Amino acid sequence: MQVLRLLPLVLASLVLASQAPLAPHAEADAVDVSNEPWTSKYGAQTDLPYSGPLSFGHMPYTRCLEDASAKFDIAVFGFPFDTTVSYRPGARFGPFGIRTASRWVHSTIYPLAWGKSPSELGAEIIDCGDVPLTPFDNEKALDQMESAYTTLLGRPVASDANATTITARSASLSLDGRPHPAIVTLGGDHTITLPILRSLSKYYGKISVIHFDSHFDTGRMGNSSTKYERVMHGSYFSVAYEEGHMTNNSIHGGIRQKMRDQSTIQQDEEVGFQVISAEDLDDYGLETVVSTIRSRVGDGPVYLSLDIDVIDPAFAPATGTPEAGGWTVREMKRIIRGLTGLNFVGADLVEVAPSYDNADVTSIVASDLVYDFLVMMQMEAPPPKHKGPLWEKYEKKA
Numbered sequence: 001m002q003v004l005r006l007l008p009l010v011l012a013s014l015v016l017a018s019q020a021p022l023a024p025h026a027e028a029d030a031v032d033v034s035n036e037p038w039t040s041k042y043g044a045q046t047d048l049p050y051s052g053p054l055s056f057g058h059m060p061y062t063r064c065l066e067d068a069s070a071k072f073d074i075a076v077f078g079f080p081f082d083t084t085v086s087y088r089p090g091a092r093f094g095p096f097g098i099r100t101a102s103r104w105v106h107s108t109i110y111p112l113a114w115g116k117s118p119s120e121l122g123a124e125i126i127d128c129g130d131v132p133l134t135p136f137d138n139e140k141a142l143d144q145m146e147s148a149y150t151t152l153l154g155r156p157v158a159s160d161a162n163a164t165t166i167t168a169r170s171a172s173l174s175l176d177g178r179p180h181p182a183i184v185t186l187g188g189d190h191t192i193t194l195p196i197l198r199s200l201s202k203y204y205g206k207i208s209v210i211h212f213d214s215h216f217d218t219g220r221m222g223n224s225s226t227k228y229e230r231v232m233h234g235s236y237f238s239v240a241y242e243e244g245h246m247t248n249n250s251i252h253g254g255i256r257q258k259m260r261d262q263s264t265i266q267q268d269e270e271v272g273f274q275v276i277s278a279e280d281l282d283d284y285g286l287e288t289v290v291s292t293i294r295s296r297v298g299d300g301p302v303y304l305s306l307d308i309d310v311i312d313p314a315f316a317p318a319t320g321t322p323e324a325g326g327w328t329v330r331e332m333k334r335i336i337r338g339l340t341g342l343n344f345v346g347a348d349l350v351e352v353a354p355s356y357d358n359a360d361v362t363s364i365v366a367s368d369l370v371y372d373f374l375v376m377m378q379m380e381a382p383p384p385k386h387k388g389p390l391w392e393k394y395e396k397k398a
């Protein structure tokens, strides 16, 4: 048996030995590629939008937990975790799905609405890869997420404290007065926000949360629950609040879940939230929604958490607990633009479960919203309106 098992290795070494005199590639350093057929004719081996290794928006990819050589001000970080969901599983494939769709949102190009791309606003942004989270033990996985997040938060930033909006903001808000990287996390089910808030509060104290979701996520599990049954993707905010990581100034947007009774709202208020419902956007308009969110969270450290199910399932069906009657992608993007300039210290986009998708539509939406986060977190104020013929006619002052 032993011999049979070793046979392929023996054969391979025989092949290698017989080729040894013919293998000049040990001297690859000496090869001048400029004279080779490809480079002399076509130049660099560039990646096309649909080719190359998988990183968010074609940004540099480093496994940051094991390699501290690449410095960054903002990191994209994957938490492939979905073992605390109440309905459809599959969000462990969210980081993969979002990165795959992000091939088209290259970080060096920009839309009219922003006028700037993520990579031209000063901050060094890289994709730090995914955290290898156990799918077999939630207590351990939560600790792995907190350890990984705290590791990146503790890394020195790439830019001087005053050189970029993101580092200046971090230095002014952090308890130690030093700038710390901002992390945009790709979920994962929504429970990932709990270890993130545990980690952030160590660096910034209590955090106010802007939470876009069709669900409150401030539920409480019953008294017969075990310690880790209490932590699931509809209860983690209550756990985070009770542990002291959150202020009393958090706010939800896009809520439309069905409730049993008013105790849901009461419990929600007890852990520091106000509610902007999905329909409030129709009744009060975009500007009022934005100004209400801005004044609610104020000047302290703010965390942005977006469950893709805040978007109507017509646009984002691939998620664990879809709810009809949500915001459009364009409405969501405009609200996010309106929040520019708040003191964001981190953000996540969660609950993308690509196996329920059609034509990658949900992952495309998610990757575009992450792109928006990367611009929004770097700018000081919402971008002005597009100055086209409509602006000329209706807004331009004589």
Ligand SMILES: [Mn+2]
Binding pocket: 213, 214, 215, 307, 309, 310, 321, 351
């Ligand atoms: Mn939700």
